[in-house]
Amino acid sequence: MRYSIGATALLAIVFFIAEQYGAAAWLHPYWKFMLIFFLSISFLIHRLMEVGFQNNREKFIPFYMATIVARLILCLVFVGFFLWHGVHGVKLFILDFLALYIFYTAFEIYILSRNLRRGL
Template identity: 80%
Template sequence: MLPSLGLTVVLAIVFFVAEQYGAGGWLHPYWKYMLIFFLSLSFLIHRLMGIGFQNNREKFVPFYMTTIVARLILALVFVGVFVGRGVTGVKLFVLDFLALYIFYTAFEIYILSRNLRRGL
């Protein structure tokens, strides 16, 4: 969980600095909500992976598939709620969200594969 927290803090600092120095045109004003969402999602996935590793390593694959589906469904709900409430700059919102989705997914796969290699 600490790597995800560290990543979120670094991204928050980068986004804040970018917003202050004129690169805010690339960032949607709701980037803070997106980071909180992805941090919460990372916590949920971390807990599910802990349960998958705890009891039996054979249950790892079903737990991992469950986290992939949960991440996708929760992401669709998150975007749907904001778009449904009439967020301004929908295209920028969706592009920023997809960039963060891909970034966090790649980061979690990296952390997970690192932990799997260590466990072998």
């Protein structure tokens, strides 16, 4: 979990610096909400993976599939909530969200594969 917190802190610093030094045109004003959302999702996935790794490793695959479905549904709900409330700059919002989604998905796969190699 500390890796997710570290990655989120690093992204927050990069976004804050980019916002202060003229790259604000590439950042949606709700980038902070997106980071908090993805940190929460990472926490949920981390907890589910811990349960999947306990006792019987045969439970790992169903738990991993559950995290994929949970992430997809929660992301759709998150984006739908903001679109329903009339967020301005829809294209920028979705592009920033997708960039963070891809980053966190790749980060999760990297951490998970590292844990699987260590466990074998």
